[in-house]
Amino acid sequence: MGYLHHSRYWEHFEHVRTELLRRNGVRYRDLEAEGVLFVVYKCACKYILPIRYDDLIEVTARVVRVTRTRVDHVYEIHREKQLMSEASSTLACVGRDGRPILMPDSIWGATASHPS
Numbered sequence: 001m002g003y004l005h006h007s008r009y010w011e012h013f014e015h016v017r018t019e020l021l022r023r024n025g026v027r028y029r030d031l032e033a034e035g036v037l038f039v040v041y042k043c044a045c046k047y048i049l050p051i052r053y054d055d056l057i058e059v060t061a062r063v064v065r066v067t068r069t070r071v072d073h074v075y076e077i078h079r080e081k082q083l084m085s086e087a088s089s090t091l092a093c094v095g096r097d098g099r100p101i102l103m104p105d106s107i108w109g110a111t112a113s114h115p116s
Contacts, residue, residue, distance in 0.1 A: 004051040013075045013087055016061040026107050036104055038091040041070065045087035055079050068102045069093050
């Protein structure tokens with residue numbers, strides 16, 4: 001069809017979410033090595049206008065809520081300042097066994113003090 005498949009939007013959102021974490025001084029790879037994982041608990045996306053495969057887009061992510069066990073993000077995709085898509089996700093903090101755990105103090109401080 002010549003458009004970006006809806007499943008690919010989430011790869012863009014994950015990329016900017018990981019970079020947002022890195023800008024706050026935390027590498028996701030290091031969290032995984034410590035046995036701290038963030039799994040998608042809930043996500044939603046509104047596809048406003050289609051993105052074509054060769055479009056240049058800007059993807060942004062913001063943290064809108066943080067608790068000791070979850071992080072909520074909102075995302076936007078723009079093409080030439082036109083809103084193409086908006087989305088949200090809730091990530092749960094879990095251990096290797098998949099059970100909820102409290103966010104480590106190191107990431108809690110970084111995430112809570114830099115919500116956007």
